[in-house]
Amino acid sequence: MKKSFLYIVVLLAGFSACKPLSEVNENPNDPTSAHPSQLLTYVSQHVFNGNRTSYDPSLSSRQLVYTQSNTASQSFTWQRGGFGDYHYIMQLQKMIEESQELQDGDNYIAVAKILRSYYFFELTRTFTDVPYSEAVRGESDGIFTPAYDSQKDVIEGVLSELQEAASLLDENNTIGGDIVFDGNAGKWKQFANSLALKVLINLSKREGDVSFNISEEFKKIYESGEYFNELDAAANLRYVDALNSRYFLYQNNGIATDTWMEKTMVDFFKEREDERLFSVAAMTTNAELEGKEANDWDAYEGVDGSMAFGDIRNEVNTGDVSSIDPRYFSDPVNEPYMILGYSEMMFILAEGAQRGWIDNNLTASFYNKGTVGSLQFYGISDEKIEAYMQHPKVIFQPENGLEMIMDQKKAALIIQGGYELFYNYLRTGYPEITIGEGTGNNGKIPYRWMYPQSEVLNNASAIDALDYNDDVNHTPWIWK
Known part of the structure; x- marks a missing residue:
């Protein structure tokens, strides 16, 4: 891993004539330190912005279909991933180091650990084993080719850091530079615990294989009540109509002209008379020409994302396929992008209850809360929500509890939550991902991404030491 550098400009002012020449001549564009608040703002603009994954996960999860090219996310033909997240992990390490010099630095240390945990959890789900214990120690210890930690050790470390972060947070002190929770340490604690619950539910196939009791830890956090338990609770970045602050898909030509609704997603909405369809999809071209109303279910159709790419384009060209709603590329504000929010949290609790980790009698209640929360997010009226919740398919x-939970989670997380739905499929088989003539990788869904070429070239000894081949079809420990 190549050494990363801090790219935040610290403005220097107030020089006096008595300052030594060595201080006066310091390069302000090559700072040796930055306040933790600056680092927090910088990292938050990356981790909480949908640009990090764009809408590729919605292609892999059969929510959307792309027709400009036969993208790897849709056809499952990806190979190598990237280690770009380590640059931001290094900034978080800087944030911890700078915070140790502050009297009220514990909150910054806690927040840095929460964001570190998020990045490492995503990295290990992407690649399997990754550098963790020796990561970003180039400047401090001269380790530029770090060893890879096992996925089990990474995940146990992540949970330990989240627990430590939650205990460090002091709600009496606000957090400067916080563009996500406006300095509210209590909301950061909710995020830490919510993320821990998400990690724990992802370990559902590894009960008995870790150094702690997964269900007991899940129950302990649940009983604390300190997680995202209100409708507007979410780890997200709200957009404003200003330079560098607009919705991440605003004026995106690809989503404007070549992004369509996937058939299984449209069919799900239509079968349940689910009005979220009207918020995420446009009427087909032919339906518009026929003068159909925007609330006519027959005005919406999807295309099977697993078909051969040429067949997909041919079907789209008939005018009988709905594009994604224009608001996604025409509204500079739009909805916030959530890496974790209320509805997803309720579905996580519903699954935990379904598995008996918490009171099994609460499964339906949490399922209902997650579904209602998503409907409210899209502005559907209480009267229509009440009728929807009485639909036989709802x-x-x-x-069929697990399947229903995952299907409603899929409906709730359109262009939200990164690859969570895809990972849920690898873990549970739900929500369904169709396989067809357009599925590459010999008709198989891959389980991971291969390591970056830069690692193969610069850190080959660490990769050679792994006990598996660097192949997209290798099943990671977490999904076995």
């Missing part, structure tokens, strides 16, 4: 059925 009323919770315990015998």
Whole structure:
């Protein structure tokens, strides 16, 4: 891993004539330090902005279809991923170091640990084993080719850091530079605990294989009540109509002209008379020409994202496929992008209850809360929500509980939450991902991304030491 550098300009002012020449001549564009608040703002603009994954996860999860090119996310033909997140992990390490010099630095240390945990959890789910214990120690210890930690050790470390962060946070002190929770340490604690619950539910196949009791830890956090438990609670970045602060897909030509609704997603909405469809999709061209109303269910159709790419384009060209709603590329503000929010949190609790980790009798209640929360997010009226929740395909059925939870999570997380739905599929088989003639990788869904070429060239010894081949079809420990 190549050494990263801090790219934040610290403005220097107030020089006096008595300052030594060596201080006066310091290069302000090559700072040796920055206040933790500056670093927090800088990292937050990356981690909480949808640009990090764009809408590729919605292609992999069969929510959307792309027709400008046969993208790897849609056809599952990806190979190598990237280690760009380590640049931001290094900034968080700087944030911790600078915070140790401050009297009220514990909150910054806690927030840095929460964001570190998020990055490392995403990295290990992307690649499997990754540098963790020796990561970003180039400047401090001269380690530029770090060893890879096992996925199990990374995840246990992540949970330990989240627990430590939650205990460090002092709600009496605000957090400067916080563009996500406006300095509210209590909301950062909710995020830490919510993220821990998300990590724990992702370990559902590894019960008994870690150094702690997964269900007990899940229950402990749940019983604390300190997680995202209100409708507007979310780890997100709200957009404003200003330079560098607009919705991340605003004026995106690809989503404006070549992004369409996937058939399984449209069918889900239509079968349940789910009005979220009217918020995420446009009427087909032919339906518009026929003068159909915007609330006519027959005015919306999807295309099977698993078909051969040429067949997808041919079907789109008939005018009988709905594009994504124009607001996604025409509204500079739009909805916030959530890496974790209320509805997803309720579905996580619903799954935990379904598995018996918390009171099993609460499964339907959390499923309902997650579904209602998503409907409210899209501005659907209380009267229509009440009717929707009585639909036979929506009323919770315990015998199909896990599938129903995951299907409603899929409906709630359109262009939200990164690759969570895809990882849920690898772990549970839900929500369904169709496989067809357009599925590459010999018709198989890959389980991971291969390591970056830069690592193969510069840190080959660490990769050679792994006990598996660097292949997209290798099943990571977490999903076995």
